[in-house]
Amino acid sequence: VAEVLSKLLIIFVVGISVREPCAEQLGPTPSDQVRKIPLQTRGMGAKTTLFQSLPSSETGLDFMPQFPQEAPFRLLTDQAAGCGICIGDFDLDGNPDVYLTHYDRGNRLYRNMGDWRFVDVTDQAGVGGKGRWCAGAVFTDIDNDGDLDLFVCAFNAPNLLYINEGQGRFRERARDHGLDFSGASVMMTFADYDLDGDMDGYLVTHRLNTGRMAKLPKSSKEAFQRGLIQVNPQRQASIGPRYRELFETMSKGPGRVELFIAGQRDYLYRNDGSGRFTVVNDPAGITGNHIGLAATWWDYNEDGFPDLYVSNDYRGPDQLWHNNGNGTFRDVANTALPYLPWSSMGADLGDIDNDGHTDFFAADMRGSTAARRKTSLDDMRKDKWFLEFARPRQSRRNMLYRNTGTGRLMEIAHLTGLAATDWTWTPKFGDYDNDGRIDLFIANGMTRDFMNLDASTTGPSAR
Template sequence: MLIESALYFFKTIYMWSSKNFKFFSALAIIFLLISCNKEKGLFTEMPVSQTHISFRNDIKEKDGLSILYYLYFYNGGGVSIGDINNDSLPDIYFTANTKGNNKLYLNKGGFQFEDITNQAGVSGSSDWCSGSTMADVNADGLLDIYVSSVSNKYGLKGRNELFINNGNGTFSEKANQYGLDISCFTTQSVFFDYDRDGDLDCYILNQSHKPHSNIIDTSNRHKYDTLSGDRLYRNDLKNTGKFTDVSASAGIYQSALGYGLGIAVADLNNDGWDDIYIGNDFHENDYYYINQQDGSFKEEGVKHFRHYSRFSMGNDIADYNNDGQLDLITVDMLPSDEKILKTYGSDENPDIYKVKLEMNGFQKQYSRNMLQQNNGNGISFSETGLQSGVSATDWSWSPLLADFDNDGNKDLVITSGIVKRPVDMDYVNYISDMQRRKGLDLTDQFDQEAIDNMPDGSSHPYLFMGNGQSDFKDQSKLWGLETKKGYFTGSAYADLDNDGNLDLVINALNGPAMI
């Protein structure tokens, strides 16, 4: 468009005054050069030719394993960043949804990385890996890697794996030895010292394997489900050499109601003890576990939050308005594009919604991102997502609150995009019609046709500049990420080249990871 405008300008000037041809030709060329000299964005995607990071998380449907059967088929993989060899350069670990394809990249400096996966022994043996975490699990001064996985259904096999850093560029898998080799539906895991005894304990966030269309009375939260329930493990390495499952005694819900997709840990009420916020997809409330300082937690979300995201995905905690109080964001699936919004089938039947609130004990939920402002010591939170301009970022996964432009204020990055968009109402009507036409003859051919006709859900990472108060401005275009179309899932940030600026690492489905 810029070139066409310049040519039109040049042509008009030529016809207007041929005797000033040289002058106006020069003027037109200057205009063209200025127009093409676009302002450089805050972020620049680093080419594979420089980084040598060629990781991709490619998935393919197969019999019994697709979005039609496993509702989190397109959730993607994770990424964790940490200095595994103590050379002051952050290294990167990616997880994949296919066996043996996790990757560990050693930072060599200058945005150059080396794939050391094979010699390090961290490719992973589970069929479907999800989140990953770097933490010094055994307190030896070296970062270890814990990999979450989904297993025991849809033909998926595997267990969560713990790769202990040997200090020589290799790792040893010791999840069984440490008591952390659980086999269930794990989304992500977090290591933190919840009992303040000087070592890192572990919270394992799981997703439900039950049909989400069933509204179960919330009194069932206290029941136990072997695959779905969350787990809290106390670090007892000094005494028994293992982690101990203390979920029940610590007051952690372990039922099939929780579709855990996000976890954040911080001291939200300023009492010096870490609390836990869990983001749950679908009907279940998000959980706000307040640390009771005696080895247990109490879930008190209803007392402190007025409403939640309807489909809570990832979350993050930071003080975005510089008032000394930690705030919270959870992301959802509300589209910002008007056309997509018109076909977006997320609203709940009002009668069902009323039953959920009045008879089943659920709390108010709305399908959009929620920015929860801490009003002081975690006593109450005011939700400002709409007011702050961050409520709609399409099918969102990972929010990150950090100061990316070094102005002293927290900014916000949200990854977004899904390979296929199953909630498109035109598609839902199409499938209903197809089912009526084909009756009960639902074959593999039917499955493939249903998947092929599901609309694309590509998006871009959203970038918002914070003003240190309550407002955020969408800078996706100016900062250089609006043109990056794809399916962007797990993300993390670090100063990869030690230049004082935070860099982004983003995992993607069916596409290359972005640095």
């Protein structure tokens, strides 16, 4: 024991006898001449603002989105998205330019001249929209020539693809590239999902109103008479071929199904390398006829292959398409995500906790006050079945998915105060105050409160 204690004492004494010199004892070194000036966080006081609104008279951005006073009723009921916006440096001068779409007044391309000044170059560029009702737009390099081309979604008309020819000019060539789909297009999102070096695309679609065919039947008898529902020898119900982009069914238990409105199918386009696109839904495993509003590429499991989150409105569930790495996908929303939004409007991704994993926000419509939530409650007489039988589970609120790095996501919207943000459309993550942490900007609002049960069921306005 004495021998062991003596060794411990020696170790202890040696340990306290070796001391690092303090900074004052060290001589000057070249590194002492380097100055550290930390970035200052912008102030958040009562008289401090992070942004300044610039009038159009100064910027030249005089675009004014406005729904026409007179329009076909189908556009009021089924036009999912109105105006769109995309930003990109189409002329390679180092300044981001702005492209905006409109319902019926033509689209606008504004060239950035620097110093927050923009010039309308729509006519010179030839990207006015050809008189179509346009929605989402996106800049991307379709033909891999180093400059940005422009894809524009049109409603119930062929989509537009403007190929950048340089010198500020574009040529419309959607048909040549296989991208001239005509239907309820909402937006296109591009990514190289098969990692072959060129951009592929996913087209989100909504619903087309086709008159009487699109009306829900009043009884099961009517549904069978119209051929809307078919039953096979195994007594399994399905939608008739003519109605598959208008209605969906959901099981309510053995021998019972519920019918509800659906949308057109979305389209997955594969680029063959020459800029020619082919629809590959069937071989890729992409299914569903939901009423889509947005789609976001997101490598949720961090395997290097872009996966895809699709935001669907109404009762159609959001989908998380897992990229299998061999050109096929499978929907893993039911296993990877604990809950889904009910009426998903838009989404964005960002690392909210700086842990190196990309998190995800999906927007829905939930009032930020008790009064707002009460007046926008769903009709439980009609929707009870949906809450009981829907799979995956859907809830009328925003969802914030924290990426655990395991392939499964934690839903933490309530914990972060982001579950209820009113009538939320497009969310955008960004470090808006330069403090090193991701912030969230949300576009909100509507022209008429259709969700207000008091306003929609009483009084003359209910007619």
